[in-house]
Amino acid sequence: MTIFWHRRDLRISDNAGLYRALKAGGPVLPIFIFDYEILSKLPSEDARVVFIHDSVTALAEAYREHGGDLRVFYGKPLNVWQDIKKEYDLAAVYTNRDYEPYAKVRDLAVKELLAEDGIEFHDYKDQIIFESHEVQKNDGGPYTVYTPYWRKWRTIMESRMVPFEGGEISYYLKPYPSEKYLKNLLQGKVKESIPTLAEMGFKEIQPDIPSKEVPRKIIRSYNETRDIPGIKGTSELSVHFRHGTISIRDKARKALGLNETYLKELVWRDFYSNILQAFPRVVDGPFRPEYEAIPWENDEKQFKAWCEGKTGVPIVDAGMRQLNESGWMHNRVRMIVASYLTKHLLIDWRWGEGYFAEKLLDYDLASNNGGWQWAAGCGTDAQPYFRIFNYESQQKKFDPEYKYVKEWVSEFGTPDYPAEPLVEHKWGRERALRVYKEALAEARG
Ligand SMILES: Cc1cc2nc3c(=O)[nH]c(=O)nc-3n(C[C@H](O)[C@H](O)[C@H](O)COP(=O)(O)OP(=O)(O)OC[C@H]3O[C@@H](n4cnc5c(N)ncnc54)[C@H](O)[C@@H]3O)c2cc1C
Known part of the structure; x- marks a missing residue:
C-alpha cells in the first residue's frame, strides 16, 4: 500500500505528487496531519487553522465522491508516522516538497524513519513552477535580483513546449491529471473522523475567505488596477496559493494568455522561494x-x-x-x-x-x-x-x-x-x- 501525504497542496486536481502516487498503481491512502508542533504555538482564535480545517474537510468529501477517503491525524508528525508504520503494510510514501526550514527537517526525519523499514519516500515539486536550482545564472548560482531572474525564468519556461488541448504549452505548466487515476485510491471510508477544531483547542470562527475563481476582467486589467487599494483590482488568491487549494500551474497558464504583469507577480513567489531555498539564513x-x-x-x-x-x-x-x-x-x-x-x-x-x-x-x-x-x-x-x-x-x-x-x-x-x-x-x-x-x-x- 501507498500513502500520499497532503501538506501545502489541499486539492485533488493537478497535484504533482498525488498524480505520481496514484499512477504508480496504489492502492493509495491520502492523509493529512494537523501538526501539534505548529498548532500548539498559535492562539485559540486563528483564521488560518479554520481555513485549513475547512479545506481538509472539503478534500475528504472530494475523495469520498470517488470511493476513497482522507485519513486525518492530529499529533507530532514523527509520532504519527511511527503509528502509521505499525498499522499499515507500507511500500511507499509520496508527498510534495515544502521548502521552509522546519518542514525540511521534519521531512528528513520522516524519510529516515520510513527507511528503517525499507519504505520509500518520494517527494515532488508542486507549489512553485521552478525550484532554485532550475533557474540559475549563466555562470551558476542563484539569482538575487528579480528582473534577470524573471527573464531567465521565462526563457526556461518557454524552452520546452509540449502539445496541450489542440495547441502547445510549456512542459513546466502542464497539468498533472491526478483525477484520471482516482480509481487507484484505497476504497472505503476511514473509520476515524476528522479531529474537530474544539478538540485541537481552536474556536469555530468564520473567516471571510476570498473565492478561488477570479473574474477574467480583473486579471485582464490587473496592470491598471493592481495598485489601487480602494477597489478589487488584484486576484486575492494568495491564501489559496499558500495552502495549495489551487494549482500554480493552472493559474500561470491562464495568466500567460491574459496579462503578463499578473504572471510576473506569480513569479515573485518563485523568486522569494528561490531566495529561501538558496539562502536559508534570511x-x-x-x-x-x-x-x-x-x-x-x-x-x-x-x-x-x-x-x-x-x-x-x-x-x-x-x-x-x-x-x-x-x-x-x-x-x-x-x-x-x-x-x-x-x-x-x-x-x-x-x-x-x-x-x-x-x-x-x-x-x-x-x-x-x-x-x-x-x-x-x-x-x-x-x-x-x-x-x-x-x-x-x-x-x-x-x-x-x-x-x-x-x-x-x-x-x-x-x-x-x-x-x-x-x-x-x-x-x-x-x-x-x-x-x-x-x-x-x-x-x-
Ligand atoms: C511586507 C510584505 C509582506 C508580504 N507578505 C506576504 C505573505 O506572507 N504571503 C504572501 O503570499 N505574500 C506576501 N506579500 C506579497 C503580496 O503583498 C501578496 O502576495 C499579495 O498582496 C496577495 O494578494 P493577491 O493574491 O490579491 O495578489 P495579486 O496581486 O493578485 O498577485 C497574485 C499572486 O502573486 C503572488 N505575489 C504577488 N506579489 C507578490 C510579492 N511581492 N511577493 C511574493 N508573491 C507575490 C501571490 O501569490 C499573489 O497571490 C508581502 C508583501 C510585502 C510588501
Whole structure:
C-alpha cells in the first residue's frame, strides 16, 4: 500500500505528487496531519487553522465522491508516522516538497524513519513552477535580483513546449491529471473522523475567505488596477496559493494568455522561494549582513500604535486595520506600512515580519520575509535605504479620494482621529537617512 501525504497542496486536481502516487498503481491512502508542533504555538482564535480545517474537510468529501477517503491525524508528525508504520503494510510514501526550514527537517526525519523499514519516500515539486536550482545564472548560482531572474525564468519556461488541448504549452505548466487515476485510491471510508477544531483547542470562527475563481476582467486589467487599494483590482488568491487549494500551474497558464504583469507577480513567489531555498539564513537575519548594525529605536508604544492602526498616518492605519479585521492587506499598502515601520519609526523589520506572520491568512515565510527585507533595504533585491516611501504622495497617487482610508478608518475626518502622525515624513525621513547611513558606513568600515 501507498500513502500520499497532503501538506501545502489541499486539492485533488493537478497535484504533482498525488498524480505520481496514484499512477504508480496504489492502492493509495491520502492523509493529512494537523501538526501539534505548529498548532500548539498559535492562539485559540486563528483564521488560518479554520481555513485549513475547512479545506481538509472539503478534500475528504472530494475523495469520498470517488470511493476513497482522507485519513486525518492530529499529533507530532514523527509520532504519527511511527503509528502509521505499525498499522499499515507500507511500500511507499509520496508527498510534495515544502521548502521552509522546519518542514525540511521534519521531512528528513520522516524519510529516515520510513527507511528503517525499507519504505520509500518520494517527494515532488508542486507549489512553485521552478525550484532554485532550475533557474540559475549563466555562470551558476542563484539569482538575487528579480528582473534577470524573471527573464531567465521565462526563457526556461518557454524552452520546452509540449502539445496541450489542440495547441502547445510549456512542459513546466502542464497539468498533472491526478483525477484520471482516482480509481487507484484505497476504497472505503476511514473509520476515524476528522479531529474537530474544539478538540485541537481552536474556536469555530468564520473567516471571510476570498473565492478561488477570479473574474477574467480583473486579471485582464490587473496592470491598471493592481495598485489601487480602494477597489478589487488584484486576484486575492494568495491564501489559496499558500495552502495549495489551487494549482500554480493552472493559474500561470491562464495568466500567460491574459496579462503578463499578473504572471510576473506569480513569479515573485518563485523568486522569494528561490531566495529561501538558496539562502536559508534570511530566516534569522538580513540578507545584507551589514544591516544588522542599524540601531533600531524599537519604541514599544509606537509599535503598538502601528499594530493597532493608530499612527495618525491614514493609509498606514487603514492597512493595519484591514489586516487586523480581514487577515489580508493590499500589496501596495503592505509596502507602505512596512516602509513606515522600518524607516519613519525605525523599528526592526523582524517585529513587523512577526506581526504579519501572526495576522496574515496568506502568511508565507518566503514571501513575507522577502517583502520585509525589501522594505527595510536589507534584502536581496532591495529598495535602497535612501529611497523612503513618502506616505503623503502614496496617498495622493493611489487613494486620492481617501476611499480606502474611509473604508477601514471610520473615525477618519472626525476629531477622534489624531491630528498629527506619530512621526512626520520629513523629520522621519531625515532621521532614517542619517541613522542608516552612519550605521552602514561603520559596518562597512
Ligand atoms: C511586507 C510584505 C509582506 C508580504 N507578505 C506576504 C505573505 O506572507 N504571503 C504572501 O503570499 N505574500 C506576501 N506579500 C506579497 C503580496 O503583498 C501578496 O502576495 C499579495 O498582496 C496577495 O494578494 P493577491 O493574491 O490579491 O495578489 P495579486 O496581486 O493578485 O498577485 C497574485 C499572486 O502573486 C503572488 N505575489 C504577488 N506579489 C507578490 C510579492 N511581492 N511577493 C511574493 N508573491 C507575490 C501571490 O501569490 C499573489 O497571490 C508581502 C508583501 C510585502 C510588501
